[in-house]
Amino acid sequence: QAVVTQEPSLTVSPGGTVTLTCGSSTGAVTSGHFPYWFQQKPGQAPRTLIYDTSNKHSWTPARFSGSLLGGKAALTLSGAQPEDEAEYYCLLSYGGAGVFGGGTKLTVL
């Protein structure tokens, strides 16, 4: 089974910009992996921020954006807010079967 890698932790200053990445052990991440990005806060169910690389749900704050960058999927947060402190998970599809990354704990400090 493929392994999906994320930065274990990142820190961003309030108002700052940070990019979280999502790599695949099988090679470059492409749109064919249909990358998803989820945010999870303690004690809560996850919620989807981004699907299919760069598509947002209606509730996704405009400061979040998804892309492909350097062979990885990327989630960029521009203008971080204290409420963005959370765990972020990417999910890649491999022929229909999904694999989550290990998650990135984002601290806003």
Place this chain on the structure above:
Amino acid sequence: EVQLVESGGGLVKPGGSLRLSCAASGFTFSNAWMSWVRQAPGKGLEWVGRIKSKADGGTTDYTAPIKGRFTISRDDSKNTLYLQMNSLKTEDTAVYYCHYYRDSSGYHYDYWGQGTLVTVSS
């Protein structure tokens, strides 16, 4: 209002079986693509599997560690998603979530159940 209500979790011995249910309401369940996601205590998310709508073939996909042991099914007449778990292992201990994430038209959603805890222990 969309609701997903999971049930069926509990304590089971290694090697045992359990069936989780996810009762859906507030949307056209028969058109839904549904998945199961689990989270072991203090750990990250793990994708378990998914089932497409019958209109899209009703096919299932699973993560490798549970293939052959878990089966996802649906009863559209009861608006219910199932996860049959057999040959359970201690490492299957987790909160299991059902997730409604898209439909046959390709429209994406994001609704989650409250999660049900499965504990595999002797």
